[in-house]
Amino acid sequence: MIQNDIPDWLKQTQQYTPQKDKNKFIEKTQNGLLRILAKIKMQSEFGGKKIPSPAIALFVLFEMIFLTVLSKNLQFVFLLLGILIVYLAFFPAKMIRNIILEVCSGVTFAFFFSLPAYLMGNHYTMQQLVLKTAVTVCSVAIFTHRIPFYRLSHTLSKTPLSDTILFIFDITLKYLVVLGRICTYMTEALKLRSIGHNRKKQNTAAGILGVTYLKSQAMSKEMYQAMACRGFDGTYQSYGKHKWIINDAALLVAGVLILVVFIVL
Amino acid sequence: MHIPDNYLSPATCAVMGVAMIPAWKVSIQKIRQEIPKEKMAFLGVGAAFSFLSMMFNIPLAGGTTGHAVGGTLIAILAGPYAACISVTMALFIQCLMFGDGGVLAFGANCFNMAFVLPFVGYFVYTQVKRYWKGKYGEQFAAGFGSYIGINAAAFCAAVEFGIQPLLFKNGAGNPLYCPYPLSVSIPAMMIGHLTVFGAAEVVYTVAVLGFMKKVNKDTNYTKVKHTSKAVYALLAALIVCTPLGLLAAGTAWGEWGSDEIASVVSKGSTLGFIPEGMKHGFNYRALFSDYVIAGMPAWIGYMISAIIGTAIVIILFKIISTFMKNKVEFDL
Numbered sequence: 001m002i003q004n005d006i007p008d009w010l011k012q013t014q015q016y017t018p019q020k021d022k023n024k025f026i027e028k029t030q031n032g033l034l035r036i037l038a039k040i041k042m043q044s045e046f047g048g049k050k051i052p053s054p055a056i057a058l059f060v061l062f063e064m065i066f067l068t069v070l071s072k073n074l075q076f077v078f079l080l081l082g083i084l085i086v087y088l089a090f091f092p093a094k095m096i097r098n099i100i101l102e103v104c105s106g107v108t109f110a111f112f113f114s115l116p117a118y119l120m121g122n123h124y125t126m127q128q129l130v131l132k133t134a135v136t137v138c139s140v141a142i143f144t145h146r147i148p149f150y151r152l153s154h155t156l157s158k159t160p161l162s163d164t165i166l167f168i169f170d171i172t173l174k175y176l177v178v179l180g181r182i183c184t185y186m187t188e189a190l191k192l193r194s195i196g197h198n199r200k201k202q203n204t205a206a207g208i209l210g211v212t213y214l215k216s217q218a219m220s221k222e223m224y225q226a227m228a229c230r231g232f233d234g235t236y237q238s239y240g241k242h243k244w245i246i247n248d249a250a251l252l253v254a255g256v257l258i259l260v261v262f263i264v265l
Numbered sequence: 266m267h268i269p270d271n272y273l274s275p276a277t278c279a280v281m282g283v284a285m286i287p288a289w290k291v292s293i294q295k296i297r298q299e300i301p302k303e304k305m306a307f308l309g310v311g312a313a314f315s316f317l318s319m320m321f322n323i324p325l326a327g328g329t330t331g332h333a334v335g336g337t338l339i340a341i342l343a344g345p346y347a348a349c350i351s352v353t354m355a356l357f358i359q360c361l362m363f364g365d366g367g368v369l370a371f372g373a374n375c376f377n378m379a380f381v382l383p384f385v386g387y388f389v390y391t392q393v394k395r396y397w398k399g400k401y402g403e404q405f406a407a408g409f410g411s412y413i414g415i416n417a418a419a420f421c422a423a424v425e426f427g428i429q430p431l432l433f434k435n436g437a438g439n440p441l442y443c444p445y446p447l448s449v450s451i452p453a454m455m456i457g458h459l460t461v462f463g464a465a466e467v468v469y470t471v472a473v474l475g476f477m478k479k480v481n482k483d484t485n486y487t488k489v490k491h492t493s494k495a496v497y498a499l500l501a502a503l504i505v506c507t508p509l510g511l512l513a514a515g516t517a518w519g520e521w522g523s524d525e526i527a528s529v530v531s532k533g534s535t536l537g538f539i540p541e542g543m544k545h546g547f548n549y550r551a552l553f554s555d556y557v558i559a560g561m562p563a564w565i566g567y568m569i570s571a572i573i574g575t576a577i578v579i580i581l582f583k584i585i586s587t588f589m590k591n592k593v594e595f596d597l
Contacts, residue, residue, distance in 0.1 A: 075559050078552070082573040089576035093306070093583040100584060 018196035025201065030187045037180050039098070040149065052247040054147045054155035060255040061143045067262045068135045076265045077131045080258065084138045091145070099141040106137035149173040163235055171223075175216065183212055266334070266422050266454075267319075267359070268374055269520055270367030271546030272443045273425055274433045281425070282372025288349060288380045295346035302589040309582030310496060311339035312351035313575040314473065316358065317503045319365070320556070320571055322510040322517070323465050330517045331462035332510070333469040334378050334418070337386030337411035341474060348383035354581055358574050364551030373425055377418040386414025404471050411470035412463045416455070419462075423447070423454035433542070441542040453518045473499070500575060507571040508564035 064080060071077055088096055110133035114126040153170040186208045194201055273281075300308070318335035340348035353375050359365040366374045390410030394403055427447030430440035445453070480495040553573075558566035 075561075079558070079569070082569060082576075085580065086572055086576040089579045089583075091583075093587045096580055096583050097587045100580075 021194070021197045021201075023191055025205070026187050026191045029205070030184060030191075033180050033184050033187070037177060037184070039145075040177055050245065050247055051147065051151060052245070052251050054151045055158065056248050056251050056255075057143060057147055058152075058155060060251055060258075061139055063255055064139045064258060065136050067258065068132050068139075071262065073265050074127060074131060076262055077128075077135055079261060079265075080135045081131065081138070083254065083258070084135065084142060087142065088138075091142075095145050099138065099145060102141040103134055103138045106133050109133070175219070178219070179212055179216055182215055183208060186211060266331070266374075266378060266419060266458075266517070267356075267366035267520055268370040268377075268422060268425065269522075270369045270549060271540075271543040272367070273370050273373055273429060274442050274542065275369060277425060277429070277432075278367075278369045278372060281370075281376045285372045285375050285380065288376075289353065292346040292349040295344070296350060297589065299344060300347060302586050305582050305586035305589065306579065308339075308343060308347050308351050309354075309579035310500065311343055311347065312354045312578040312582065313500055314503070315339060315352050316355040316574050316578055317500070317507060317571060318469055319355070319359065320507045320510045320567070321465075322512075323461055324512070331457050331465075332517075333462065333466040334382055334415060335466075335469055335473070336378060336382035336418075337390065337407065337414040337466070338470045338473055340383040340387035340414075341390055341407055341410070341470075342477060345383045345387040348387070349379050351582075352379035352383065354578055355574075358577050358581075360551070362552050362574065362577070363556050363570055364549070364554040365556070367547075368549045369547055373422075377421045377425075381421050382414045382418040385417040386410040389413045404475065407474050408467040408471045411466045415463055415466040416458050419454045419458035420451070423450045426450040426454070435541055439538065440540050442540055444538075444540050457518065504568065504571045504575060508567050511563055511567055 068077055068080060088099060091099070107130055110130045111126070114129040117125040150170075150173065153166060153173065156169065157166055190201065190204055190208070296305075296308070315335040315338075318333045320332070322330040322332050324330050334352065336348050336352050339351050343351070356366055356371065356374050356379060360368055360371055360374070387410065390406045393406035393409050397405060424447065426443045426445060427450035429443040430446050433441040435441055443450070476499060477496070553566070553570050556567045556570035557563060558569060561569075
């Protein structure tokens with residue numbers, strides 16, 4: 001009989017305490033990716049059937065930005081900000097925080113930008129610039145949080161934009177989520193498999209991007225084949241129909257009222 | 266009851282502000298322990314109720330006006346600590362955006378309306394409710410509690426006004442800040458609050474509480490799962506009615522501007538001078554001063570102010586809720 005003795009070195013008890021390592025690079029990448037994914041997910045969770053028509057929302061957004069930029073009356077800009085604040089009060093808490101953060105960063109930038117004018121005695125410029133920035137950034141932030149990306153591409157398909165551009169736009173948004181998830185999984189795997197102090201970890205960033213690129217190549221082929229099987233001839237059509245809801249009417253009324261107030265003030 | 270800037274000396278304002286710090290700290294801790302994250306929005310609704318109730322000015326003989334505060338109501342619905350923070354937020358928005366109540370006197374106003382009022386009102390409410398368990402026991406307790414609460418707050422404000430001429434004078438012996446001593450300030454503040462404004466607080470508290478009970482069955486709002494649509498409808502109705510507050514012409518006692526105070530008649534004599542501290546005092550220009558929007562009729566400006574104020578208060582509490590940790594509730 002052959003006896004397999006366990007080697008002595010294997011019998012020894014070892015106490016391995018891995019050296020502490022910083023995961024800042026991975027955590028930052030992961031957080032960035034998760035933030036984008038969470039934003040997209042949050043968009044689809046909020047509103048559901050109550051999402052207003054993206055076309056009307058886009059029209060009111062442009063109207064608000066245009067009139068804000070055009071207006072020389074600060075009271076009008078204040079009123080617009082008031083309307084946005086009231087609308088914002090109906091949003092979920094997390095979305096409000098995100099929107100306020102975006103507005104704050106815009107306003108801070110405008111503040112420092114107009115600080116020299118203020119110090120030289122022109123107080124009006126600062127008021128105007130800060131307020132107008134707050135209104136425009138807030139309205140755009142509300143729009144992007146309220147209208148999901150997929151609905152936006154649907155609206156753009158009704159415009160005379162080229163099919164190719166629309167197709168690229170739509171696929172980009174969709175694959176942002178798919179590839180974003182792959183990236184998150186890979187960074188998670190890297191974090192779990194790396195034990196102890198690992199100096200080569202940062203070099204793997206290129207690896208993650210490389211694998212993601214290869215995956216995207218494979219996916220694009222699969223998608224093309226799937227689309228060809230379904231008779232895709234290069235024409236990009238959107239078949240979804242938007243049903244008229246009360247939010248659309250409210251948005252339209254708001255748009256008209258804003259125009260009336262602009263003319264009156 | 267909103268004390269404007271320059272009526273109290275900076276030293277008094279600082280003392281009152283410092284006195285409020287532990288009250289705010291304990292209230293925030295208690296809210297974190299007692300109120301789940303998802304019900305924080307109700308505190309915003311409570312603050313909005315308080316904000317709106319303070320916009321309904323009621324006239325009184327002699328040309329002054331006053332208003333309800335709604336602090337006891339929030340204390341009954343969500344607890345006195347929650348009421349303290351809710352009324353503080355309402356006062357903060359009022360002073361910063363609408364110039365109602367001074368920026369320096371913010372601590373003093375909070376002490377009177379966000380601390381004394383809800384805590385005294387709630388204490389009286391619980392005591393009365395304990396002894397009167399009849400059909401109308403709760404309504405009576407709420408009404409009585411709110412009446413005592415608002416009068417306690419008014420009394421504190423009157424004392425703060427009244428001690429100014431005793432403590433702060435210039436070389437000629439003229440008062441630097443509020444010129445009226447305790448013998449004038451206490452009766453002037455208390456007559457209105459013991460009668461009309463106290464009654465308004467009682468009616469407001471009992472009516473809204475009755476409505477809440479009808480809608481939610483449970484008076485303790487922190488146990489109610491969702492803020493019902495009816496509550497928001499009531500808020501909307503109050504906003505629509507706010508222009509009624511404009512019917513009361515005149516300024517509340519102790520809330521005159523520095524341009525008005527010289528011509529104020531008290532005990533049959535006109536003051537005749539502007540106290541130095543008011544003449545050269547701190548002057549903050551609010552965004553929508555006195556709830557007025559230039560170029561618009563007063564009632565529209567008043568209503569828009571009510572809408573914006575309510576929205577800001579709700580947004581603030583929603584943002585605060587995002588910083589709170591999730592809590593598992595086993596009692597639901």
